[in-house]
Amino acid sequence: MSRNLRATAAALALTLLTACGGAGTGGTTGTIEYWLWDSGQQPGYQKCADAFQQQNPGLRIRISQYGWDDYWSKLTAGFIADTAPDVFTDHLSKYAQFVDLKVLRPLDDLAPTADVRDADYQAGLAELWKGQDGKRYGTPKDWDTIAMFYDRAALRAAGIEPATLETLSWNPVDGGTFEKAIAHLTVDVNGVRGDEPGFDKSHVKTYGLASEGAGGGGWGQTQWSAFTGSAGWQALDKNPWGTRFNLDQPVFQDTLRWYFGLAQKGYMPSFAAIGGANAIGTDKQIQSGIAATGLSGSWMISTFSKLTDSAGKKLDIGIAPTPIGPTGKRASMFNGLADSITTLSKQPVDAAKWVKFLSGEQCQNIIGESGVVFPARPKGTELAIAYNKAERDLDVTAFTDQVRDKTTFLFPVTTNAADILALMRPRLDGVYIGSSPVSSLTELNNQLNELFKVTR
Known part of the structure; x- marks a missing residue:
């Protein structure tokens, strides 16, 4: 329009x-x-x-x-x-x-x-x-806030202690200990793990990390926001009521290149594997064994607490904090x-x-x-x-400690929200699918800034 x-x-x-x-x-x-x-x-x-x-x-x-x-x-x-x-x-x-x-x-x-x-x-x-x-x-x-839900049984099978998830860190170059853990939790249809020789990334049974899509509908809240936030990136020049966007910054694009690269490596489901734009939630992916862990919001605690396996047995779910980023701190969007x-x-x-x-x-x-x-x-x-x-x-303190420790950042609040959504969703879907390079987000950034020229 x-x-x-x-x-x-x-x-x-x-x-x-x-x-x-x-x-x-x-x-x-x-x-x-x-x-x-x-x-x-x-x-x-x-x-x-x-x-x-x-x-x-x-x-x-x-x-x-x-x-x-x-x-x-x-x-x-x-x-x-x-x-x-x-x-x-x-x-x-x-x-x-x-x-x-x-x-x-x-x-x-x-x-x-x-x-x-x-x-x-x-x-x-x-x-x-x-x-x-x-x-x-x-x-x-x-x-x-955001934290990482995980299936304790999947961790036991991988030989990973829950306490290990408390100290994971990541970076956009090699993914750090976070990517190593996610790779080891990934298992292909032949039982080969993501960090083992012979891993078949095209035929994965259980992904190390769940996905809820490209994140264009909510500033990556349950997708990449914990990573961009812990890398020191903010979406707007000021929040709330900013009028200039930062999607052209290298720290943002490098982070998303790494994040969506997890799908290319087979450690996270592809866009198609989760149902495209109508992605099934992290709770369903963990419940069905599609994923071992996944980032999600505190509003999902009740849902995760009720998950059962195919035999009706209650799943043993744990919660870990978001990983520590290049800034030396972990981060979560605060909504x-x-x-x-x-x-x-x-x-x-x-x-x-x-x-x-x-x-x-x-x-x-x-x-x-x-x-x-x-x-x-x-x-x-x-x-x-x-x-x-x-x-x-x-223990839900992985969510509340973010507030206590002041490691949160605000959900981006600005005008033209409907127009921003209409522009962001297809662009980020394209990056996730692989049909558009991460660098195309610079053009998206210019389009978002154009929305505010009339009111400046």
């Missing part, structure tokens, strides 16, 4: 919102519509809703849950058709565009959420949800979700009461005790760590 057509579409959407009463401040309807996409979190938030309703007689929370793709298409359609919810779970990759379209209500302008304090949450989370105008458009809900209020809400003050409760200590502790995600408040995080240890026998 051309820039003019995009601008027309945005203007049309805004016109429709205004016509539908987008700034409505009418009386309470009694029911606050709340949307989320994660089915695993719904039970915990229903408990929060029950507690909120007890404290606010006359108000009712109606929770609707949709799958990721349906969620955003329904939400976008709802903004146009006046069917959007009062409150919804927001994502950093989406909210900047929603702010541009003026479909989010500034929380500073509503009494219940006017006094939200940044210091109440994990460092850096609350600041992410402030727009370029300084207004707050979401209250912190939870956060996530966070928030709850936002739409300008279509006819009961913004009551919606703000619910948003304040969602980000408050009582609800955050309820979510922490469910062990599904790490709540934004430190106490909620501690409860989640304790739950996973006691109920799942899982």
Whole structure:
């Protein structure tokens, strides 16, 4: 779509919102519509809703849950058709565009959420949800980092101690001890390991490292971001709200050349082997024996804890930190979700009461005790760590230590998110497939920078 057509579409959407009463401040309807996409979190938030309703007689929370793709298409359609919810779970990759379209209500302008304090949450989370105008458009809900899940049985078969994974390091020249471990965990159909003579990279039974695609849909969050981050690379000139990209830098391109090279060596599945753009997840690859290890997010802890083999026996899953990079440190992308209020809400003050409760200590502790995600408040995080240890026998500190040790970097937040996604996804797919050289990302970088010339 051309820039003019995009601008027309945005203007049309805004016109429709205004016509539908987008700034409505009418009386309470009694029911606050709340949307989320994660089915695993719904039970915990229903408990929060029950507690909120007890404290606010006359108000009712109606929770609707949709799958990721349906969620955003329904939400976008709802903004146009006046069917959007009062409150919804927001994502950093989406909210900047929603702010541009003026479909989010500034929380500073509503009494219940006017006094939200940044210091109440994990460092850096609350600041992410402030727009370029300084207004707050979401209250912190939870956060996530990346770590490496692994099948303990696969490690035993390879003669690798779990403690070894704690000290792995990598570099873009020879892959370091990380690549050596991944190679040894790789086994071809004849039982030959990736670091042994006679290994057949064209007929692999178990890959050392799982893959979730090229990473163009989310800045490589569960693919290459831990490597580019630990190499000292950042996507933007500043974050949030940067306007110049760094995909042309040698450190980025060298890292991706090495990373996608793992697939060429047979240590990681090819683009086709995982289903192309519709890649099966790391959890499924480990569960089926396609992969021995894989990088994934903390939001997947509950899913991994329930994995079983073909006979129905529970898999023995472990978690290790991301490897140490050329900077001498490990790294993880730091992402966070928030709850936002739409300008279509006819009961913004009551919606703000619910948003304040969602980000408050009582609800955050309820979510922490469910062990599904790490709540934004430190106490909620501690409860989640304790739950996973006691109920799942899982040490999840590989995720939380990244925050403690300050080895995280922020998910890139900037405007033009939809256009950036449309440009990045096919380009990175091409690099993974091998149809485009890594150097082609310099041209992609120029295209991304062009998006901001109109607004500079």
